[in-house]
Amino acid sequence: MIAVIDYGMGNVGSVKNAVNSLGKEVIITKTKNDLKSASHIILPGVGAFAEGMRNLENLDLIETLNKEVIENHTPFLGLCLGMQLLAESGDEGGPSKGLGWIKGSVKRFQVDEKKYKIPQVGWNDVFPKKNSILIKNVNRPIFYFVHSYHFRMEEKSSIAAESEYGERFVSALEKNNIFGLQFHTEKSQKEGLKVLENFLNFRRNNLTVNFYE
Numbered sequence: 001m002i003a004v005i006d007y008g009m010g011n012v013g014s015v016k017n018a019v020n021s022l023g024k025e026v027i028i029t030k031t032k033n034d035l036k037s038a039s040h041i042i043l044p045g046v047g048a049f050a051e052g053m054r055n056l057e058n059l060d061l062i063e064t065l066n067k068e069v070i071e072n073h074t075p076f077l078g079l080c081l082g083m084q085l086l087a088e089s090g091d092e093g094g095p096s097k098g099l100g101w102i103k104g105s106v107k108r109f110q111v112d113e114k115k116y117k118i119p120q121v122g123w124n125d126v127f128p129k130k131n132s133i134l135i136k137n138v139n140r141p142i143f144y145f146v147h148s149y150h151f152r153m154e155e156k157s158s159i160a161a162e163s164e165y166g167e168r169f170v171s172a173l174e175k176n177n178i179f180g181l182q183f184h185t186e187k188s189q190k191e192g193l194k195v196l197e198n199f200l201n202f203r204r205n206n207l208t209v210n211f212y213e
Contacts, residue, residue, distance in 0.1 A: 002026040002200065003038035007055040009045035009081055011186065018186040022197050032064040040200060041065070041074055044186075045081030046146065048093030049106055052081050062099070070101065073177045073204045077196075083173065083180030084151055092149050101178055103154040111166025119148040120165045126172065126183065128161040133174055134181065134198050135161055138191050143171075143183035150182060177204060 002019050006012045006028045019026040019042075027034060035041060045052055056062050069076045078086050087098040090106035098106070109118050124145050128135035135141055141161070150169040153159055161172035163182075173180040179199055185192035 001034075001038055002040045002042065003034050004028050004042045004044065005035075005061070006030050007043075007045070007052065007059055007061070009047045009052050009055060011044050011046055011079075011184070014186040015042060015044045015079065018193060018196055019200070022193060022200060024200055030059050030061070032061065035061065035064050035068050035074075038068075038074060040202075041069065041076045042079065043076070043082035043085065044079040045085070047081055049081065049084055049090030049098070049149070050093030050096035052085050053090075053096050053098060056085070065099070069178060075177045075199065075202050075204065076179065077199045078178075078180040079186075080147060080182060080184055083182055084149060086173070086178065086180055087151055087153075090149065102151075102158060102173060102175060102180075104152050106149050106151050108149050109166060109169075116166035119146060121146050124163050124165060124171075124183070126161045126163050128172065129159065132160040132172065133202060134172055134179055134195050136198055138194050140191055142188075143181075143185070143192060143195075144187040145171075145183045147182060151180070177202070 012028050068074045084106045085098050086102045087106045088100045126141040158173050158175040160174040163171040171182045185196045
């Protein structure tokens, strides 16, 4: 069973529909027991970093997520805000601590806003690393983005793909069983579904000692 976390930050229904279209059983949930029994966990979301973390705390899900993802190695995918919450901290909505699974912080775009409208809304190229699991066998890696902030990662080995929007930014990350995408797979048509399928095909036993060899 695939668990999509509903923590009040939007777009859970469209993510569920995307997973269903791939023939997978999926549940929208905010309960600990569903996360404990899930084969894969997806954290979608749009909105402010601080509010997202506050909602996870209010639902008392953070300890369970740490156990299932970090200790038990359940495959995890963060989408858009869900990816950003993997950081140690974020600024949107006021300074806030994140889940802290990936070293780095989430900052607003520092671009010439006369040339680049913020938020970035629309299609953009994604340049994957050669060992990317999520973007493997994707013929045209062009995906749909909606964001004003991006993840400035300190763990360079965990960067799976980058994009350009006035500055270079991380558009995908992969660290063992933890995956993150700044773009919206559920809005990115055929190629977005392929990326989502790649994640759902990933299993705990796919992990190796040296993941980025």
